[in-house]
Amino acid sequence: MLGAFLSGLTVTCAAALFTAGCVILARRSTRYPSTAPQRVPALGGFEPETHAWSRFHVRYYPMALLFIAFEMEMMFMYPWAVVFVEEGVTALVEMGMFLAILAVGVVYGWREGAFRWQ
Amino acid sequence: MSDVVSLSPMLGVAVIGGTLAIGAYGVVVIDRLLYAAVAGWPLSLAWAAAQPAREVATVIRRQPVTTEAPDMILWVLAPAAYAGLAATALSVVPLGPGVVVADVRTGIVVFGAAEALAIVAIFLHGWAPNSPLPMIAGYRFVGVALSYELLSMFVLIAAALPAESLSIGAIVESQQGLWNVVRQPLGLPLFLVVTAGVTFTGPLDIVDANDIAGGGAAEDSGMAHLAWAAARAAMLVAFAAAAAAVFLGGWIGPVLPGAMWMALKTLAVVVTVLAGRHLLARVRPERFVRLAWTVLLPLAFLDLAIAGAGSL
Amino acid sequence: MPVFAAAGVGGWGQTQELRGVPELRLVTTPRHASVLLVTGTVPEAHLVAVQRVHDQVPHPRAVVTWRAAGTAKRMPGATYVTGDAAAVVTAVQRAWSALEADPWSTAVDQLPDVEPNEWRGIGPFGQGGEGMMGGTPYGRPMAMTGDDPDGLALDELRLTLGPFLDALPAGLVLDVVLQGEVLREATLRLDALGGTAADATLPSEPSSAMARSGLRWLAHALHVEGLDALAARAAALASRVTGATDRAALSRHADALMRRVRRTGVLRNLHDVGVVPGSGDAAHRWRERMDAIVCALRDNQMPDALEPTRLDTARDLLADALPGSTLTAAISTIVSLDVGGARFGAGTLR
């Protein structure tokens, strides 16, 4: 079972290292260094006054919080899916209740406008 | 499981690397053909196949420009991580009867993790160049990505119910009698939305969008741009293979050998997603967030209920 | 062949028609291009901008100027083209093959290689900053906070979306204050009210001139909404509209194109976007203009819906439509208004 994870990890690292290698090689071995006017961010012609990195006002922050609470539910659903056929109707009813409770949270969030850009 | 053999790591790297490379090039050729078809240009396979090769030749020699104060480590890490995650996603998908690189018992959980990490890779790719338009593209994408990610979890869990296991190989075998696309009709459309989202093609192309001058890739040039485009095409191949395996019965098929069926079904999913790119307009990000939470999520609940009732 | 098109006065319309040419591939950012195509005369105020876009094209690069009177002198080493799209294609291919043969013949930077602010060696780590937020680290200051109606006083990005941004009609400069993705303030600049060279490529006959100008707008608008293939189809149709051709076939093609555009759902997306006093939302303007194109071709009329919006009227219309909207919606609004690129001031057609 660990062998499977090992080959999965090897494949991932191989693909990542190959891509990173190509990009680093190209950036190192380029014959044209980037001059100051080339490094100006591409905004169609004029240069920005400040750095782009700033305290970016994320407009969907309530949705992000709601998502974290909803994501927790995924942890419970995977094992439930495995034993679902074995447990039969009780599993269906129980997960139905669990989903209903969380659906109430989503409906409340929707009614309070959490999914609109603040 | 039956005689499923986990390929040894080295063989796995060769199989996955080959599949992704050929698949990525195939995606670009199919995209050119669909572009020419919709644009009304003369359709010629030779032109569509040869043109990407010529462009790759020029892009490789082009100067990779840097911006003023980029986060260079993240800028290189982003396409590398994205390509690595495409390989992870493909490694848990069986490519033929009993041929799978990483036959883990928690296949769809690893697939979900790869998808979540892809969000990180795409956000970093927008954040790294320290330029306004890519940063806005990265932030826009995270809002949309958090909205459609739940759909993929629900839909994959619904497919895992009859299989009584989280391994994608078992899911494929559970479709011996009836494919999931028939048993759980809502599954495939929702998963195509997720595929379009993760690889930002079609209506969900809000990362490298035309309205903010190329968005996330506005500052990439030369090999950095090539790496990003190739990783994106590879991710589309990986997700299309997963869609084929989980919903279209994977390698199950009457006459042809298993791997051939898998390739045909993956090709069909790739053509569908790329057709969406040329036939559907880009959605507004804030409207898609509301649509995903208030319409697509209840549909995912319904799909789960159908799957639950169906597999009792 | 990746080409980045920077269109000056009177050149924007023809550039959009190049989308229909299979040999050229118009890219959205100078970083993806090998050849910079400058069409029309670039007004004085935008000269620095065109030089910066020229420098932002990665090496090996070449420059082709098309019907450019004023700038031809200032673009050293550019091949100067007058003629139709085919001439441009050959010029671009020749310039590109010259680059292939000798990559060192790339065009040299036009702006001095000088950092925006002196920063090397200043500050605690020599990166030009002081304390947490001060100084000009790596040459630029950091963004400062601004008041936001929802009480979170977070940083504002003051940007100038330039004259040659691919998504905006050429020559249009937008000064923007962004908080997150929402625009706090947005003003259109009128400084480029210079030369109003009428667009020579438009057919003399007014109704087909209007139809061709409308189809050019449609090609750019479809590109901005993410439908590049349909934009190519619209551009190819535009280049076929000349005074002499038989109008029945053209109007049938135009009608088929409009049906395809409606099927993509772009009008549903633009519903309630960019509501401007007096002309409804963006979807209404699109629908109105698409019908006007078909009827201009079919029954030789001059519908006023095809009249491009003048820059100064557009500025007043957008004064309250843009602030508060997201950047995506703002750009879709500006594109749907069909702000006449080359038609600053005088009422000539693009």
Added chain:
Amino acid sequence: MTLAFVVFAAAAVWTGYRVFRTDSMVRASFLLLASFLNVGAILVLMLAEYLGTALLFMMTVEMVVMALFMVMFMMNPAGLNPMEMVHQPRFAAAAGIGSAAALAAVALFGRFPANPVDPNAATIRALGSELLGGSMLVFESAGVTLLATMVCAVVLSSHRGRFGDGDEGSVAPPLEPGGDHRPEDDLVDDADGGHHMHHGGH
């Protein structure tokens, strides 16, 4: 096996250490993510494969949201200037070393039962039946807690309620206690809004 464990453990500790040494908030949060990924890998090594892989995607999403909020509220979010991430360094160092020593002592000198898990044991199935059997109460109460979290998150964070913006009609308290003079009265001087300094207005 042990080599893999040592590699993952070292990587987890090193990325954890780097979280506090790096200047950029985005790098800090994604280094923390890297540290969690290594812990997830260690869980998989301990044959708790579901917990390990689930940890991966749970932590990824949470680190993304953490990065969003950190960049939104922290000064100097992108590390352009040096950033001091450690508060009360001496106390923190002492607490860190102390707890590390205690945990190491437990790990080295504690007597753990040596009954390794059989690799083919159906751990997920056991987890599932436990969820539906013995600890169903925990499972359902977790659901209700999550609902409470969602409601509180929306109430606290969403500026816009269904009756319009949160601060519409809300009035800043007067300067001196009990007085009726409100601060924004003297800021809004003319009707067409010479300078818009009043709060909450649009």
